Amino acid sequence: MQIVINGDQKEIQDGSTVADLLELLQIGRERVAVEVNMDIVPKAVYDTYVLTNGNQVEIVHFVGGG
Amino acid sequence: MPVSSDTLKIAGREFSSRLMVGTGKYTSFEQMVQALEISGAEIITVAVRRVNISDRNKESLLDYIDPKKYTLLPNTAGCYTADDAIRTCRLAREAGLSDFVKLEVLGDEKTLFPDNEELLKAAKILVNEGFTVLPYCSDDVILCKKLEDIGCAAVMPLGAPIGSGLGIRNPYNIRIILENVSVPVIVDAGVGAASDAAIAMELGCAGVLMNTAIAGAQNPVAMAEAMKLAVTAGRLSYLAGRIPRKLYANASSPLDGMIS
Numbered sequence: 627m628q629i630v631i632n633g634d635q636k637e638i639q640d641g642s643t644v645a646d647l648l649e650l651l652q653i654g655r656e657r658v659a660v661e662v663n664m665d666i667v668p669k670a671v672y673d674t675y676v677l678t679n680g681n682q683v684e685i686v687h688f689v690g691g692g
Numbered sequence: 693m694p695v696s697s698d699t700l701k702i703a704g705r706e707f708s709s710r711l712m713v714g715t716g717k718y719t720s721f722e723q724m725v726q727a728l729e730i731s732g733a734e735i736i737t738v739a740v741r742r743v744n745i746s747d748r749n750k751e752s753l754l755d756y757i758d759p760k761k762y763t764l765l766p767n768t769a770g771c772y773t774a775d776d777a778i779r780t781c782r783l784a785r786e787a788g789l790s791d792f793v794k795l796e797v798l799g800d801e802k803t804l805f806p807d808n809e810e811l812l813k814a815a816k817i818l819v820n821e822g823f824t825v826l827p828y829c830s831d832d833v834i835l836c837k838k839l840e841d842i843g844c845a846a847v848m849p850l851g852a853p854i855g856s857g858l859g860i861r862n863p864y865n866i867r868i869i870l871e872n873v874s875v876p877v878i879v880d881a882g883v884g885a886a887s888d889a890a891i892a893m894e895l896g897c898a899g900v901l902m903n904t905a906i907a908g909a910q911n912p913v914a915m916a917e918a919m920k921l922a923v924t925a926g927r928l929s930y931l932a933g934r935i936p937r938k939l940y941a942n943a944s945s946p947l948d949g950m951i952s
Contacts (some may be wrong), residue, residue: 629817640775648772651745659745659786664779664929666786684742686783688753689740690724692852692903 627679640679645672647683658687698931700898702876703792703845705763706733710893711923712765712878714903718912721756721863724926727906727916728762737765737794740784759788765826767794772807774814781818793818794901796828796849798940804854804881807903808835809911812842819843830866833872840873847873848880848901851892857884857906860891870896877902886915894934 627640631647638647644667648655660667661684667675677683700707713733718724719761728736738758744750757764766784769804771777772796781793796815799807806829818825824845829835831849849869852858857883870877876898883889883902892900900923911916 631884632745633697636745647867651743654742654858657752657787658900659783661779666782668786672908684783685745686740686744687787688738688766688784689741690715690718690753691767692737692907 627677629677629679629681629683631683632685635691642677644675644677644683645674647677648672648685653685658685660685698927700876702785702826707763709734709920709923710899710900710927711889711920712737712899713868713906713916713919714901715753716903717907720729721751721753723912724907726913727758728757730913730920731906731916732920733762735763735765735792736842737767738788739769740780740787741760742764755821756867763792764788764790765792765794767828768796768814770798771796771811772798774810775812775813776815778817781814781823782821785823791822791824792826793823794826794828795844805887808831808832810837810856815839815844817895823827826878831862831869833865833868836869836873836877840875844875846876846878846898848878851888854881855908856882857905858882859884859888860895863895866892866897867894883919886918887924889919890926893923894929896930899923 629636644660655672662681700710708730711731711733712735712736713731753919765871766778768777771780777797797807799805808830811827815825817825819842826846826848827839828848836847851860878899879892880901883905889900902922906912906916932944
């Protein structure tokens with residue numbers, strides 16, 4: 627299925643969870659926040675939150691700023 | 693008051709440093725780490741941005757900053773609406789597991805002055821959601837009182853435009869704010885040199901927040917130390933109570949016993 631991650635289209639396996647996606651992208655879950663269709667996905671449900679076709683996913687972290 | 697007991701209290705948390713430092717614009721993470729270390733800052737600001745999906749080898753800020761050592765203060769830099777700022781704060785809380793946010797809602801790219809209407813709107817919602825809101829705002833006492841009434845944990849009026857280095861352009865406005873709000877007043881933005889930080893502290897501000905003044909200096913690590921000393925000196929000077937300004941001289945040496 628197709629999803630949009632941080633503005634880019636990406637093909638991922640059907641039934642992938644947020645945890646699967648982070649693993650695929652090699653992103654540690656501790657230091658990021660994930661949003662699907664503008665709603666925050668709490669870390670506690672990364673393993674059970676199943677993504678669906680067309681989901682808009684944002685994965686953010688902290689960078690230098692003032 | 694002994695320096696050791698003079699702490700900054702924000703939302704029930706206590707800090708011994710009154711200097712808050714940003715983490716942007718350094719030439720390297722190593723330089724940033726050294727500057728942060730020598731500044732003595734305990735609260736440091738960070739921005740919230742997309743993870744680079746295509747290049748996972750890029751180093752990350754938190755590889756260099758221990759969140760146990762510093763209180764991270766995520767900002768909403770780059771947000772021009774209350775909605776965007778609120779969304780950024782929610783993401784920041786999830787990423788950092790802290791309620792502290794530096795709320796900024798900008799009105800214009802050229803000045804980076806706050807959009808105070810959107811700021812108040814966002815602050816109200818975020819306070820209701822349990823955030824500890826530290827708003828970057830105009831040096832306007834009416835606005836600051838509104839932010840305090842909403843429940844913001846501090847107010848952070850600008851000294852001058854962000855990154856301008858123009859110093860505290862309207863110390864009288866800052867003084868009026870200090871006399872009329874009871875939450876900590878932290879000057880955020882505008883500091884260029886150590887003397888600016890000292891002036892903010894001598895006015896009676898609870899703290900000073902800066903980024904460009906340190907990161908953009910020719911020697912950021914040396915400037916970080918200068919800022920630490922300036923904030924401490926300015927605070928002590930404020931606590932000590934300065935002499936009144938007078939137009940004419942007042943001799944320091946006794947007139948008695950002059951040779952004739």
